[in-house]
Amino acid sequence: xxxxxxxxxxxxxxxxxxxxxxxxxxxxxxxxxxSVDSQTLQEWYVEAKAPVNSIYHKWSDGSERIYKLLVxxxxxxPHEAPKVRFLSVPYSPLVTPDGSVCEEIIVADWSPDQHxxxxxxxxxxxxxxxxxxxxxxxxxxxxxxCLEKNPEEFTARVQQxx
Numbered sequence: 765x766x767x768x769x770x771x772x773x774x775x776x777x778x779x780x781x782x783x784x785x786x787x788x789x790x791x792x793x794x795x796x797x798x799s800v801d802s803q804t805l806q807e808w809y810v811e812a813k814a815p816v817n818s819i820y821h822k823w824s825d826g827s828e829r830i831y832k833l834l835v836x837x838x839x840x841x842p843h844e845a846p847k848v849r850f851l852s853v854p855y856s857p858l859v860t861p862d863g864s865v866c867e868e869i870i871v872a873d874w875s876p877d878q879h880x881x882x883x884x885x886x887x888x889x890x891x892x893x894x895x896x897x898x899x900x901x902x903x904x905x906x907x908x909x910c911l912e913k914n915p916e917e918f919t920a921r922v923q924q925x926x
Contacts (some may be wrong), residue, residue, distance in 0.1 A: 765806060769841045771819045773804060773805045776842075776880040780808075783881055793817075795888035797881070798830070808835040809851075810884060814892040818866075820854055824923040833887075845874040848887045855909035855921045858891050858901055865891070 765773075780800055787796050794815050801809040810833045814820035823829055832851040838844050848870065850863035858866055869890050870883045890898055895911075902908045911918040 765837075766839050769839050770805060770835065772842050773837050773880070777802055777808070778811075779807070779879055780881050780884075795885065795892050797884060797888075806837050808880075809833075810835055812884075812888055814888070819919050819922050820856075820891045820892045822923065823925055824920070833884070835884060837880070842876040842878070845870045845878075846880050848883060850891075854891060854896055855886050855907055855918075855924075856891050857904050858895055858898060858912060860904050864903065866903045868900055 777781070777800070780797065784797055784799060793805050795812055795818075796815075797810055797812045799811040803809075804906075812833060814829065814831070821829060822872055831854065834849045836847045836849075838847075847867075848865055850859055850865065853859060853863045854860060858869065865887055869887055874883070890901065899908060907918070907921075910921065
């Protein structure tokens, strides 16, 4: 990994850790990152929660849901956006059953002055909050069809343990 990428990823990791410390896992209005494990600089394992007003916040039994994500970086970072993938896969039009996220969500407006936390939060916001208004970013069309044809069934699938 280049010195530029290594230095920048380290800086972004510090920003993410500061964000986690400052929010204390509180997520009343938006998604929140609650932990990060970075065994290597190139891959971060992130845990996040959906906002409390989102159908993604709880399981059908009422217990709070925690999502695991993998954030990976190439040698071209920060000129190339990090990749974000769900390891705990939500049922969403914006996420494939294997956890891949529509890349356009991140890369469309990415610039080198943005941080990894910006990319992570953008993905979480789109998947948990604005998925209804984002059909152009769909990559799992079955979920969009379910959302449009049977919203109650969509909610049940979102909250069902897999």
